[in-house]
Amino acid sequence: MKNLSCDYFPPLPARWHCVHCDRNLSTPCIRARDNDWDPVPEQRCPICLGELESLGITHSIPPFWTRLPQFLLYPMKLEAMVYLLVATLINFLPSFSADGYTGVEVPFFKIVMIGAICLPLSIGILLMYAFNCLNHSAKGNLTAPSAVLENYSAVNFFLVVKQLLIYLIFSVLVLSSHWLGTPVFIVALSLILIAIPASTMILAITGSMPAAMNPFAIGNIIKSIGWRYGIFYASLLLMLTIQLSLQSQSFILIADFFLFPALTFVQGYFSFAMFAMMGYVLYQYHEKLGLKRVNEVEINKQQIIPELSLDAFMNEITILLRENLSDVAIKRLKAKIYDTGHLNYHERLNQILQAPAYAEQLLQQGSGYIEAIFRSKEPENKQLQMAATAYQACLRVNPDFFYPDAKIVFKLANYAQHKGRHHLTRDLLANFQERFPDSRLIPEACFLLATTLVEHLGGDKEAKQLLLFLLETYPAHPLIPQVQEYLQLLNQLEQ
Secondary structure (H helix, E strand, C coil): CCCCECCCCCCCECCEEECCCCEEECHHHCCCCCCCCCCCCCCECCCCCCECEECCCHHHCCCHHHHHHHHHHHHHCHHHHHHHHHHHHHCCHHHHHHCCCCCCCCCHHHHHHHHHHHHHHHHHHHHHHHHHHHHHHHCCCCCCCCCCHHHCCHHHHHHHHHHHHHHHHHHHHHHHHHHHCHHHHHHHHHHHHHHHHHHHHHHHHHCCHHHHCCHHHHHHHHHHHCCHHHHHHHHHHHHHHHHHHHHHHHHHHCCHHHHHHHHHHHHHHHHHHHHHHHHHHHHHCHHHHCCCCCCCCCCCCCCCCCCCCCCHHHHHHHHHHHCCCHHHHHHHHHHHHHHHCCHHHHHHHHHHHCCHHHHHHHHHHHHHHHHHHHHCCCCHHHHHHHHHHHHHHHHHHCCCCCCCCHHHHHHHHHHHHHCCCHHHHHHHHCCHHHHCCCCCCHHHHHHHHHHHHHHHHCCHHHHHHHHHHHHHHCCCCCCHHHHHHHHHHHHHHHC
16 A cells, blocks of 8 residues: 555644545544543544544555664664673673683683573573564564563563574474485575564564464465565575674684674674564554554654644644634534633634634634633733733724723733733723723723823823823822823923
């Protein structure tokens, strides 16, 4: 299947298809049911709310051969390097003993015994981590698995034992075939070599030694991967060739003391790379193989996708708007606001309602939106910024719009004045004393409006009326001295 992209967020791979709408959708497009008794399907189309068909993820997984350089660099990750260094250091012990670094002459048979202990131990350590690399990448993880010991149970140890026994049995079968003649030997050797990667993958999946040696199970793996198994096998042979070349050069270039540790390091390095690639092949073909519990294909987190939200419901609204279904989007947003009251839903609804066709609905929503803003946990400065913008949008539709809370209105007017939005200050405080006749803020509001009119809007006449109103109505207010100064200034300007 070709790589399908989401119809609404093209950088993302498609995961679902709606037959009714004929749309391919990515995972962020799909929101789950709001509750267990919701009658709509568990995975539903954001447009028609109908059931979706799964497209799977195999079609969007990059082929393993495109990641060959990453597999070759895989063991250089810190977690993998820990195990490589441990296995390498273990194999320094025979070298120390043989070269007399302990200061005591060690008999040859003891050196052999030390080597006989260190070799299986290092192989076991490397194979245990290699199997963990395989299982980790088989679930879609391209990072190296953790180096924490708690991740390595007895299961991992027995996998290593089983793998070594399988290698031994395969070797015996190949050697035994030699008695039947050279052609049979060559065919047997070829078949065994081709089967080993599939056998290793089966062992990692099932943990069963009989299954890993079952010709039908091995054949099923190869059949599921198809002709690409040839590319896979060639890639493994390439890695193996590089490994053997480096090891052969080690005999020429590296001193005897470092030889055995160097051979161990090279062996472990390429084992990790090959096992990681085997796991990735299982990941790539997991649907054909019936494997589950894999992760999504990785998405570049640095990639910026316009309008994509972490909230699937917000993506649903974006999709509806792109389909010119604004009325449906508004209806769903209102229902969501009723259920949750979240500020981001209020904000999105307010953005949509600013279209001329929804002027009346904008006014109806205005007060509720402003209330939600000040009820939110946003910083005060952001609250004021959002509320001032929302208020101004409502005033553009209806200049007589006002929010029924004098404290909030006065606070917004102060904010607008501070930000140089003087026309908004004027509109907020217009007829303040009539709209809020019982408010204690009338003197402050009228004085702020008067100073704004005089200093920024050239409304000296209107300002003088406000100042005279304050002088007559609130003669004992602390602002009266300033009111008198402004009146004196205005009288001088008139003269």
